[in-house]
Amino acid sequence: DVKVTQSSRYLVKRTGEKVFLECVQDMDHENMFWYRQDPGLGLRLIYFSYDVKMKEKGDIPEGYSVSREKKERFSLILESASTNQTSMYLCASSPPRRSDYEQYFGPGTRLTVT
Amino acid sequence: AQSVSQHNHHVILSEAASLELGCNYSYGGTVNLFWYVQYPGQHLQLLLKYFSGDPLVKGIKGFEAEFIKSKFSFNLRKPSVQWSDTAEYFCAVSPNFGNEKLTFGTGTRLTIIP
Numbered sequence: 001d002v003k004v005t006q007s008s009r010y011l012v013k014r015t016g017e018k019v020f021l022e023c024v025q026d027m028d029h030e031n032m033f034w035y036r037q038d039p040g041l042g043l044r045l046i047y048f049s050y051d052v053k054m055k056e057k058g059d060i061p062e063g064y065s066v067s068r069e070k071k072e073r074f075s076l077i078l079e080s081a082s083t084n085q086t087s088m089y090l091c092a093s094s095p096p097r098r099s100d101y102e103q104y105f106g107p108g109t110r111l112t113v114t
Numbered sequence: 115a116q117s118v119s120q121h122n123h124h125v126i127l128s129e130a131a132s133l134e135l136g137c138n139y140s141y142g143g144t145v146n147l148f149w150y151v152q153y154p155g156q157h158l159q160l161l162l163k164y165f166s167g168d169p170l171v172k173g174i175k176g177f178e179a180e181f182i183k184s185k186f187s188f189n190l191r192k193p194s195v196q197w198s199d200t201a202e203y204f205c206a207v208s209p210n211f212g213n214e215k216l217t218f219g220t221g222t223r224l225t226i227i228p
Contacts, residue, residue, distance in 0.1 A: 033215070040123070041220055042120075042220040042221045043158075044218075045217075048215055050214075094214065096214070101163075101165075101214070102160045102163060105157050105159070108157075
């Protein structure tokens with residue numbers, strides 16, 4: 001069974017703090033993704049990575065950065081947290097595209113920035 | 115760039131009613147299509163997917179979806195819903211070639227009344 005784990009379920013941070021969200025997958029997947037989920041907006045892609053040390057911007061990368069030093073781990077970094085980054089953050093992983101391709105999601109981290 | 119529209123934001127049905135959730139996408143080329151479900155307090159998980167072949171796709175828990183290319187649609191159906199189908203449902207699209215990111219719709223919240 002594919003497992004995607006995220007370091008925290010709930011996180012409360014102050015404005016201006018540097019925030020690290022960690023994601024680990026155990027299926028040796030090449031692809032990893034970070035989304036944020038907001039009511040009425042669905043899931044929006046922040047960043048994704050096809051391989052170690054490789055990253056590409058998604059649809060809403062502003063205010064975020066990522067790091068992928070090892071294949072199984074993909075970190076999302078909020079350099080200086082702001083209240084508009086209060087959201088649910090979801091990590092996902094997938095194998096490369098093929099007929100059984102799907103993204104597997106973690107449980108999410110609910111981040112509140114005060 | 116691709117986009118996805120889910121016009122039903124919140125649907126309320128009684129148990130045993132039939133369900134159809136709309137999904138329309140915008141993209142000029144060949145696509146892969148997905149429906150994901152998020153039950154209360156649980157991970158986002160795949161319901162079904164379409165890659166090629168038979169446009170009528172069957173998924174888990176009695177759900178099915180039909181890909182109608184001429185209408186750019188991939189509506190989700192279930193003939194008789196149960197209280198346990200209460201969840202949020204997301205349609206997603208990915209181009210058949212190029213990058214492997216998913217673009218999600220804004221989601222439909224489904225509430226089933228016992």
